[in-house]
Amino acid sequence: MRERTNWPVTILIALGSLLILIPLYISISIALKNPQELAESALSLPLNLHWENFTKAIEVTNFFSAFKNSAMITIFTLIFTLLSNSLVAYGVARNMHRKLFRNLYYYFVSALFIPFPIIMLPIVKQTSALGLNNMVGLILLYVVYGMAMNIFIYVGYIRSIPIELEEAAIVDGCSTWGVFWRVIFPLLTPINATVGILTCLWAWNDFLLPLVILSDSADATLPLVQYVFQTEFGADYNLAFASYLMAMAPMVIIYLFAQKWIIGGVVKGAIK
Template structure:
């Protein structure tokens, strides 16, 4: 009787369906207009395309130099995720297991850094990066993503590690394992659910980021997908047909990655709720 389908349930489902359709509206505009000629986009934006212009995708692929910009985005995203996972997981572990006041101060400093707007740091960041030789370098950009992503990553790892029983580590130490070995052999494998969630969140941010790469990467050969797409918008012309096709091409790898990892996201949420 408790699971009986009621009219309230049906109303909630209808509202949820309508809300979902609202969120899909931008995707409709992007995909439908990416298949239209430029003139039709200007005259009839909301309608379905009268004729499918797949040439938009071919031209956008060529003008983007897609294989190069895709490689750049992939290197930056993977490199940033690797350093974030390695350094932030170790930092969070030590902050949780070191029962000292300084550990709480350092943790709260990382959390507080999450609310600092990036715009307030742009000028000193670029000046410092220039002095250190980090500009116009993909690995310099990866280093900056480590700094800007550490706050949230450490925060998520910190909360998850607190749920891991300390007895597992004590048993490993009794068996002769070092603190370094305890982390990599015992603790880190248990962090898989939250690690997958962190990688997905950081990948969505880094892959789509425009502002930081636009400040750091000046060489056209180092452009990421968002940077390359921006150059369809000139001072006097805006190539909406090619720009929208480029957006779809740039989104596809991220969608494939997200749907591939979706199962692990659900496992991470479930594991966290049980803990």
């Protein structure tokens, strides 16, 4: 029997695709035009492909230096987040029957309801006093601020893992430390994929936290140099959009190469 096409869903998917593809087309079109073509029309195809816009954008924004800073911050944030947040969540999840750990869980989750602007000024003052107004301090803040959401995600998944697996490992001679790293952490792959991609997107694209924490212009990330470029050379839209596309490209490429692991992890998590 031939399956019928679900037209409402198909139309919604088509509209959703257009909402993504049209802004992307406009961005690429503007990035490949010169100012004269851009003044005539932003929607038309470029008459000539001006690849030199990307070269000029790299020079004006000091792109590679900012790219290196963003990459270092994102990579170290990802590593420390997965290692520390999962370990804390395991300790909380396996001791939820104790009042102390149950209150700790509520304490961590309650941080989700505190807007960053409320604590922004005290954090800036404290990091400056401790000499952490640099990339090291920024990485620590990302790890700490991401803990609320990540523990909320991890705890629910860890509690779904049968405790009998840990008991069997302990009988075989594993310590609590060994149980986590040899038994539990490998089983967290689906959630690690989810937490990892969310952490990368946040650390790579964040603007406010680097703006208020980083004191040295040499530590500036891609969002910061793009902001400075936009304020100083606001009329050069072709160079600005070329810079935006280059800053966006790494996350798109990572997702294209990692999507099978990300999707596979989500499916495994759903099956569990």
